[in-house]
Amino acid sequence: MxxxxxxxxxxxxxxxxxxxxxxxxxxxxxxxxxxxxxxxxxxxxxxxxxxxxxxxxxxxxxxxxxxxxxxxxxxxxxxxxxxxxxxxxxxxxxxxxxxxxxxxxxxxxxxxxxxxxxxxxxxxTVPRTKDLNLWLNSPVLRSRAGGITSPFGGFSAAVGASANTSQGFTQAGFRAACKKWLSEAFPDxxxxxxxxxxxxxxxxxxxxxxxxxxxxxxxxxxxxxxxx
Structure with a gap:
């Protein structure tokens, strides 16, 4: 170069x-x-x-x-x-x-x-993109009121910080949520x-x-x- x-x-x-x-x-x-x-x-x-x-x-x-x-x-x-x-x-x-x-x-x-x-x-139809953007781009998610709220459905976690890992996405129903978004945004x-x-x-x-x-x-x- x-x-x-x-x-x-x-x-x-x-x-x-x-x-x-x-x-x-x-x-x-x-x-x-x-x-x-x-x-x-x-x-x-x-x-x-x-x-x-x-x-x-x-x-x-x-x-x-x-x-x-x-x-x-x-x-x-x-x-x-x-x-x-x-x-x-x-x-x-x-x-x-x-x-x-x-x-x-x-x-x-x-x-x-x-x-x-x-x-x-x-x-x-589009997902809650503000939450989605935070979820995808934040290396650490902070829980509030004893749990973490995600655009994929909430899941329980201890109050504090939780690493934003692939396993976390799986636990939160990430794939199921993507399929739902696709079916809503793009009907057959x-x-x-x-x-x-x-x-x-x-x-x-x-x-x-x-x-x-x-x-x-x-x-x-x-x-x-x-x-x-």
Whole structure:
């Protein structure tokens, strides 16, 4: 990086980044109209996980980003009744399915925070985002009146401080709450969050990747994974 900066560049000019999910990204996605239409059709008409295959750098992530933006724009312009919104960042698959599923739920919770205004303008139900933001971003939760109140339902705890750990989320019904939020914000057929699971090839054995994808189908209902 220092080498390119010394030459007057802001960064390595040979690094190609995915196109953004925006109007500019849509304009720059050239020669992929057929693939874009096919991807949008699969997302809107199927509850299956859509898988994109192709060599590294061919533009899979760009296609997903732009498709998500187009789907959101179609809703805003009244061309569709399905509201699709992106998760904050791509998900990296892990060989431990349980760990990966947890990361999906946390991404969904963050997405509710990020898209709160959009969801409210669309008349969709959203969780108590003030409490959710505190819960997700505070390393320590302080209990009051002998218990801790969370947006996932209260649970008892000694007065004082409690570490904000993954186990705490599980005890508070975090996953059940996420499913409830999804069903309320996105009733059947009305849209959802689009998540990109990137770089499946990082898992050495294809059977492992298939196993993880199979395991996440049921617990991640209302959550579409677009795998690159």
């Amino acid at each position: 220092d080498f390119w900066l010394s030459l007057g560049f802001k960064g390595n000019p040979y690094v190609v980044k995915p196109l953004p999910g925006s109007e500019d990204g849509r304009e720059l996605l050239v020669g992929r109209d057929r693939e874009l239409r096919a991807l949008l059709r699969r997302v809107r008409e199927s509850d299956m996980h859509v898988v994109l295959e192709g060599p590294n750098g061919v533009g899979k992530t760009s296609l997903v980003s732009v498709a998500t933006w187009v789907a959101s724009e179609d809703y805003r312009q009244g061309r569709s009744q399905q509201l699709y919104l992106p998760l904050p960042e791509p998900l990296q698959i892990k060989e431990d399915a349980e760990e990966f599923i947890s990361s999906c739920y946390f991404a969904i919770a963050r997405a509710f925070l990020e898209h709160e205004d959009t969801l409210k303008r669309a008349g969709r 057929g009305s849209g959802g969050f689009i998540g990109l699971i990137d770089n499946l090839e990082l898992i050495d054995v294809s059977s492992d990747a298939q196993r993880v994808i199979e395991e996440i189908r049921t617990p991640s209902s209302n959550f579409q994974e677009l795998a690159g």
